[in-house]
Every structure is written in structure tokens, then in C-alpha cells.
Amino acid sequence: MSEVPMMDAAGREAEVTSKRDWVPINLDLRDTWFPVAYSADIGQGAVRRIVHAQDVYLWRDGGRLYAAEFRPDRLEAMRAGASAFTNGSGFYPAVERYGYIWAWYGNPDNAHEELIPNIPFLPPDGQGIPRYTQRAVRFDAASPLSVENLIDLTHADFLHANAIGDGQSENDVVEVHSTSETVTRIRNVTRKSVAPVMRWIGGVRAQYQDLRAVLHVHLRNNVCISYPNFTPGYPIPNVQPFVPVGKHRSRVDQTNYTVHAPAPFRWLMPRISYVIQPQDNSVLRPQNARYFESTERRDLSSRFDGPGNRYRLLMVRLAERQQRGDFGYGADADPSADISAVLGMRG
Amino acid sequence: MGRWWVVALSEAVHGDKALAVTCEGEQLAVFRDGKGAVFALEDRCPHRRVPLSPGPVKAGGLQCPYHGWTFDGATGLCNDIPNLRRDERVPARYAARAFPAAEANGFIHVWRGAGTPAAELPGASYRAADREQTGSAVANIAFEQYLDVMLDGPECLLSFPGVHITDFFLGDPRRDGEHLVLDRGAVWKGKGNGPAFVRDHSLWVRTRVPVTGGDIRVELLSADEDPLVTIFIAASENRRGTTSLVWRGFRHATAAPLSWRWRMARAIGRAPFAIFPHIDGAAVAALEVAPSRDRRLAKTDARTPAERVVPVQERCAV
Numbered sequence: 001m002s003e004v005p006m007m008d009a010a011g012r013e014a015e016v017t018s019k020r021d022w023v024p025i026n027l028d029l030r031d032t033w034f035p036v037a038y039s040a041d042i043g044q045g046a047v048r049r050i051v052h053a054q055d056v057y058l059w060r061d062g063g064r065l066y067a068a069e070f071r072p073d074r075l076e077a078m079r080a081g082a083s084a085f086t087n088g089s090g091f092y093p094a095v096e097r098y099g100y101i102w103a104w105y106g107n108p109d110n111a112h113e114e115l116i117p118n119i120p121f122l123p124p125d126g127q128g129i130p131r132y133t134q135r136a137v138r139f140d141a142a143s144p145l146s147v148e149n150l151i152d153l154t155h156a157d158f159l160h161a162n163a164i165g166d167g168q169s170e171n172d173v174v175e176v177h178s179t180s181e182t183v184t185r186i187r188n189v190t191r192k193s194v195a196p197v198m199r200w201i202g203g204v205r206a207q208y209q210d211l212r213a214v215l216h217v218h219l220r221n222n223v224c225i226s227y228p229n230f231t232p233g234y235p236i237p238n239v240q241p242f243v244p245v246g247k248h249r250s251r252v253d254q255t256n257y258t259v260h261a262p263a264p265f266r267w268l269m270p271r272i273s274y275v276i277q278p279q280d281n282s283v284l285r286p287q288n289a290r291y292f293e294s295t296e297r298r299d300l301s302s303r304f305d306g307p308g309n310r311y312r313l314l315m316v317r318l319a320e321r322q323q324r325g326d327f328g329y330g331a332d333a334d335p336s337a338d339i340s341a342v343l344g345m346r347g
Numbered sequence: 348m349g350r351w352w353v354v355a356l357s358e359a360v361h362g363d364k365a366l367a368v369t370c371e372g373e374q375l376a377v378f379r380d381g382k383g384a385v386f387a388l389e390d391r392c393p394h395r396r397v398p399l400s401p402g403p404v405k406a407g408g409l410q411c412p413y414h415g416w417t418f419d420g421a422t423g424l425c426n427d428i429p430n431l432r433r434d435e436r437v438p439a440r441y442a443a444r445a446f447p448a449a450e451a452n453g454f455i456h457v458w459r460g461a462g463t464p465a466a467e468l469p470g471a472s473y474r475a476a477d478r479e480q481t482g483s484a485v486a487n488i489a490f491e492q493y494l495d496v497m498l499d500g501p502e503c504l505l506s507f508p509g510v511h512i513t514d515f516f517l518g519d520p521r522r523d524g525e526h527l528v529l530d531r532g533a534v535w536k537g538k539g540n541g542p543a544f545v546r547d548h549s550l551w552v553r554t555r556v557p558v559t560g561g562d563i564r565v566e567l568l569s570a571d572e573d574p575l576v577t578i579f580i581a582a583s584e585n586r587r588g589t590t591s592l593v594w595r596g597f598r599h600a601t602a603a604p605l606s607w608r609w610r611m612a613r614a615i616g617r618a619p620f621a622i623f624p625h626i627d628g629a630a631v632a633a634l635e636v637a638p639s640r641d642r643r644l645a646k647t648d649a650r651t652p653a654e655r656v657v658p659v660q661e662r663c664a665v
């Protein structure tokens with residue numbers, strides 16, 4: 001039995017949020033960078049990606065990267081129909097970093113590179129990120145519901161019981177921190193039984209290990225940066241950017257940066273998403289459809305939903321701010337600030 | 348005022364698994380406790396809205412597959428949230444929506460709507476008198492249309508092997524309480540010169556279709572009106588214009604003189620009827636709206652005394 005004491009503040013927030021209507025499907029937050037593709041996936045041929053139901057065509061030409069509203073062969077003919085997202089030019093601001101292509105979603109005048117989230121364990125120029133760390137998975141839900149699923153720790157014992165282990169531990173403490181643009185969930189588990197996958201192919205011979213898992217979520221673009229660190233063992237840092245395809249689907253180009261883990265765990269671990277993801281989808285798909293119902297029945301919560309409800313509250317606040325026409329970043333927000341201390345990275 | 352609906356066959360709900368069904372367009376999770384009692388909950392967890400039906404049945408009720416909240420079948424009350432401390436309680440108002448459930452003659456019923464559940468269950472009118480054939484399906488036709496077609500052209504919805512159901516109905520539908528009853532002629536296939544040359548039909552097909560609700564009874568009768576086959580079909584609205592069907596039926600061990608085909612079919616254990624899950628759209632579209640007019644009238648003009656809408660006849664005129 002794991003014990004998850006929650007801070008009182010989170011409990012109070014849970015109450016506040018439950019009084020509001022949470023409509024994850026309608027959150028369309030702007031002025032942010034979306035990692036729409038792995039850099040390595042884009043060559044000369046145009047690739048179509050979608051952000052909030054809007055086309056983003058990506059290709060390279062003469063060493064230059066293009067991110068456009070239209071296919072290159074139709075660009076000239078259609079440019080007159082270009083939107084405010086490209087200031088009518090047809091081209092989105094785009095930058096390459098951490099092995100991703102980041103496309104700007106919002107007013108191009110506000111596209112500053114300092115708003116790209118810092119990912120301290122990945123090389124900024126993307127050089128040397130092995131392909132085996134990169135897996136694209138698709139979720140059958142709007143991005144915020146998928147993010148909520150990631151923040152939520154209590155479902156693992158039920159939905160992922162077979163993949164993740166028995167969840168037994170001596171002590172399991174969760175805390176939440178937030179800014180106007182991020183939620184950080186820190187989980188400290190002492191003396192948990194070593195996950196089978198780590199024991200058999202991960203070279204961890206001990207029976208018990210401690211886990212400190214930090215999940216850092218950027219609200220606008222659903223970029224989830226995660227740093228689970230196992231002792232004895234090693235960290236398995238990963239990035240899961242939930243790019244909102246539309247109201248029903250999201251796409252995640254994951255980077256499971258296992259390069260410092262022993263072989264063959266290093267290569268096999270990134271594949272675990274193919275086991276976990278269908279399990280999550282089995283609940284996310286019907287769940288998403290039910291958030292379209294206009295209903296007076298609000299979700300019920302327990303104190304274990306503290307982190308998730310904090311996330312809901314902050315998302316709603318951000319959405320309300322944007323509805324009022326305020327797309328700026330608050331004084332407490334600096335996406336590109338170094339978060340290695342937040343993640344608890346060693347050295 | 349609410350009503351009982353048949354949502355499942357008794358034998359379809361067993362063990363520690365729930366059955367997902369749809370009734371009046373709403374998704375329900377039906378399950379049994381350790382003692383065999385049946386329960387029905389809305390197939391929606393009040394925590395984060397996921398369907399409850401894939402979850403396991405526990406001692407306390409049905410457990411949600413997502414975070415393990417457990418709901419009592421009779422009241423819907425949440426009686427367990429995993430990992431709560433000993434001194435913590437689940438808030439009293441935390442509950443899934445529960446529906447009264449009851450069982451009769453191999454059918455599981457759910458009470459939907461206002462009022463105290465009626466004492467009489469639709470399935471109570473059915474009694475199997477021989478080896479049964481049972482089934483369930485989702486038919487590609489809307490619920491009200493299914494009832495209407497059962498009057499206008501039941502041959503589009505079901506068949507009796509070796510039997511040609513004609514569209515010569517006898518008289519108009521007769522009102523019997525909440526149901527309309529209609530007989531039509533039928534003949535053995537491959538016997539004589541075909542239905543058009545028959546002076547008197549050798550068989551009758553009697554359909555008993557509800558004005559409201561979903562309990563249908565279909566009987567194949569001999570010329571002397573002895574029942575040869577009885578089928579009870581429970582229909583209810585499924586999603587996207589489809590219809591949930593659940594049925595039980597049997598061939599009567601009858602002494603009436605029968606065709607050699609019929610006796611042969613019985614000897615080799617061939618099914619005495621078939622209910623179609625896939626309905627021929629062209630055939631249904633081609634049907635003239637005929638006896639079902641009376642059903643629509645009875646439905647919309649509920650204030651008019653039943654006798655004035657549809658003449659009551661004791662026996663069908665032949």
C-alpha cells in the first residue's frame with residue numbers, strides 16, 4: 001500500500017476546481033512553441049503535422065528548414081489564404097533544438113526563442129541523440145486529458161499493474177509546485193520493489209530501490225519533462241510533448257533518453273510505451289468523448305487528485321487570461337531557465 | 348413514469364466481470380455479486396468519467412479500471428478509494444448512478460425512469476416449454492423502426508426455416524393492453540404452388556408489438572392456432588440509430604401434424620428460427636407503412652381510449 005499524503009493547499013484547490021467545469025477539449029492555448037517533429041524525420045519531402053487542427057507542413061530545401069501552412073507545391077497558389085498564425089506569409093516561425101523542430105503557434109510577433117522549454121539532459125543542438133530513444137505514439141484524447149493521465153500516479157496500480165510492478169513500497173510522498181506556466185510533481189518513494197524490467201534486463205540486482213521522480217509540465221504546449229531517478233540504478237530522463245492534433249487526438253514524439261543506462265535496457269526501455277500507451281488509450285478514448293457532454297455533473301475528486309486538479313486549475317486560469325486577450329508570460333515564468341535543479345539532476 | 352427494460356440474457360452476466368449493455372441509448376454496466384444478485388450501474392465513473400464495465404467485480408461492488416474506486420451495485424455509493432488512510436472516509440455523496448435490476452425467466456431487467464419499479468417484469472410473460480435457443484445482437488435499424496417493421500414486415504427481421512411469411516395480414520392490429528397483436532398468413536416453402544395459390548394459409552405468424560417499451564413476442568402457429576415456435580425478443584434503443592436485441596425462443600413439442608421438413612429439422616436439432624442482426628435496408632425501405640400506423644397512432648394519441656383507436660377483436664378474421 002502506498003501512502004500519498006497531500007499538502008493541504010492541493011486539497012483545497014481540488015475543491016475549487018471541482019466547482020468549475022473542466023472542459024479539456026476546448027483548451028486552445030496560444031503563443032507557444034510546439035515540438036511538431038523530430039529533426040531527423042524531416043528531409044526534402046514535405047511532411048504534414050497538425051497543431052490544434054491546423055496544418056503545419058515541414059520540409060528542407062537547400063539546407064533551410066521550412067514550416068508552412070500549405071504544401072510547398074501549393075504554397076504560391078494558396079498564400080493569399082494564409083492566416084494570422086503566419087502573419088499572412090504562410091510560414092510559421094520554426095527553430096531546431098533538442099532534436100526537435102519547434103513551430104510557433106500564436107502571433108508570430110511574439111515568437112522568441114527564449115520561450116522554448118529548457119531540457120537540460122538533451123544536447124541543445126540535437127547532435128548525437130540516438131534514434132532508438134525516439135518513439136512517436138498517438139493518444140486518443142485531447143492533449144490536456146493525456147497530460148492529466150501522465151500527472152496522475154494512482155492509476156498505475158490498476159491500469160498498468162502488469163507492466164510496472166506491484167507498487168509496494170515503504171513510503172511514497174508526492175508534492176506539487178507550480179508557476180503560472182508550469183506544474184511540477186515530485187514523487188519520493190523509498191524502498192520500493194525493483195520493477196521486473198529493471199531487474200531482468202536493467203542490471204539492477206538489488207531487491208529494493210528508492211525512486212525520486214520529477215515531472216515538469218509546461219501548460220501551454222503540454223511539453224512534459226520527466227526525470228525519474230532510481231537508486232540503486234540510474235535516471236531514465238524523458239520528454240513527452242503532447243502535441244494537440246485536435247479535440248480528440250494528440251501526438252507525442254517521445255525522447256526516452258536512456259543513453260546512460262546499460263544495454264540492452266537502453267534499447268528496450270523506450271519500447272515500453274508500446275505496452276503502456278494502449279492501456280492508457282483504453283480509458284482515454286471513452287473519457288474524452290464524455291467531456292463533450294454538457295452535463296451538470298462535475299467530476300468527483302480525492303486528495304490523490306491534488307496534482308491533477310492543480311493542473312486543471314492552472315490551465316483554466318491560463319485559458320481565461322488568454323480569453324481576455326492576455327497572451328503574455330508572467331513574471332514567474334521563464335521556459336528557457338535551466339531546470340536541472342528542479343529535476344534533481346546529479347552533478 | 349419509468350419502465351422495466353430487458354437488457355441482457357441471464358447467462359450472459361456471470362463471474363467477476365461486468366457486461367456492457369445499452370438501453371434507451373444509455374450505456375450501463377450489469378454485474379452480479381457473489382450471491383448471484385444482479386445490479387446495474389451507469390457505465391460512467393463519477394471520478395473521471397471512464398466506463399466502469401471493463402473493471403473487475405469486487406466484494407464491495409464494481410471497481411473502476413482506472414483508479415480503482417469501487418461502487419456498490421444497489422446504491423451506486425462509492426465505498427472504496429484505494430490508499431485512503433484508516434481515518435479517512437469516502438464523502439457520503441460520492442456515487443455512480445444505480446438502476447434497480449431484476450431477473451425473470453432468463454432475462455435481466457433494468458428499471459429506468461421515475462417512480463417505484465413496477466411489480467411485473469416484461470420477461471415474466473415468457474416461459475420456455477422446451478430446449479431454448481437464445482441470443483443477443485445489435486441490429487442496424489433504429490428502435491422505433493424495429494417495432495414498426497415487426498408489424499409491417501417481420502420477414503425483414505427474422506425467419507423460420509422452411510417457412511414463407513406472407514404479407515397478407517389478417518384484419519388490423521388488435522389492441523391488447525400495451526401491445527398490438529397482428530396475425531399474417533404463412534406457408535411451408537416448396538409445398539404446393541406458392542403462397543399466391545394457397546386457398547387457406549397453413550401457418551400463421553403472430554407478432555405482439557409494444558406501443559411503448561421493447562418486449563416483442565413472435566409466434567409461429569399451425570392452421571389450428573397451435574403454437575409451433577415462440578420467441579420473446581427484447582428490443583431497446585442503442586446508440587447511433589441501432590437497436591439492442593436480446594431473445595429467447597423454443598420449438599413446442601407439439602402433436603400437431605407437421606411437414607416432413609419440420610420433423611426433420613427438429614430431429615437434427617436445427618434452429619427453429621433466426622433473428623437477423625444485419626437487416627436488409629432495401630427490403631425495409633420498400634415496405635409500405637401499414638399496420639404500424641396503428642402503433643404510431645396509439646403512441647401519439649395516448650389520451651384517446653385504446654378501443655377507439657384500434658378496434659378490439661377477439662379472434663382474427665380469416
Ligand code: FES
Nearest residue numbers: 392394395411414
Ligand atoms: S475514473 Fe474511475 S476511479 Fe478514477
Ligand SMILES: [Fe+2]
Nearest residue numbers: 149155160280
Ligand atoms: Fe498511464
